Amino acid sequence: MQASTIWWVLTGVVIATELATGTIYLLMISVGLAAGAIAAHLGLDLPVQISCAAVVGMVSIFLGRRIRRRRAPQLPAQANPDVNLDIGETITIEQWASDGTARVPYRGSQWNVALRPGSLPSPGLHRIIEIQGNRLIVDKA
Numbered sequence: 001m002q003a004s005t006i007w008w009v010l011t012g013v014v015i016a017t018e019l020a021t022g023t024i025y026l027l028m029i030s031v032g033l034a035a036g037a038i039a040a041h042l043g044l045d046l047p048v049q050i051s052c053a054a055v056v057g058m059v060s061i062f063l064g065r066r067i068r069r070r071r072a073p074q075l076p077a078q079a080n081p082d083v084n085l086d087i088g089e090t091i092t093i094e095q096w097a098s099d100g101t102a103r104v105p106y107r108g109s110q111w112n113v114a115l116r117p118g119s120l121p122s123p124g125l126h127r128i129i130e131i132q133g134n135r136l137i138v139d140k141a
Contacts, residue, residue, distance in 0.1 A: 003049065007037030028064050032057020079130040089128050090141050096121035104136075111136050 011033040018026035036053030044052070074080065081087040086107075093102050093113060100121055102113040112135045115121055119139055126138035 002040070003046065004037050004040035007033055007040050007049070007053070011037060024064060025061060028060035029057045031060045078132055084131055086128050086131060086136075090125050091128065091136070091138065092124065093126050093138070094123055096123070106136065113138055115139070 011030050014026050014030040014033060018024075018030065032053045032055075035056035036049045039049040039052040077083045079087060091104050091106055091113070093104055096102050100115055102121075103110050104113050105111075113126075114135055114137055116129060116137055116139045122140065125141040127141040128136050129139050130137035
């Protein structure tokens with residue numbers, strides 16, 4: 001079996017493992033293994049192939065980590081408008097209970113509503129900022 005075939009088989013095994021585990025680092029290592037396969041196709045010696053695979057794999061991991069650090073931190077799912085389309089919608093609250101909660105009709109059913117900590121209850125228009133189970137957390141709009 002040719003050296004390039006071994007490199008490609010290793011690349012496939014690592015990609016399959018990445019798909020099963022969901023870790024991005026194995027994908028970066030598979031890029032390095034593919035570089036080793038390309039070096040084998042170019043007819044380079046085994047030590048050079050291994051060096052190419054190692055260097056490209058490490059650079060891939062380094063670049064991946066650097067890109068990941070530069071991203072803005074993700075909001076938790078219950079407060080992320082990309083995950084929950086209700087975040088940012090407005091509701092009208094007519095009356096607050098003494099415990100700082102309210103019941104409002106929203107999307108065809110009654111919902112429990114609570115204010116964001118530190119806010120004062122007042123009737124009127126409020127914006128949904130988070131959903132915790134069946135409770136809408138709101139802030140004055």
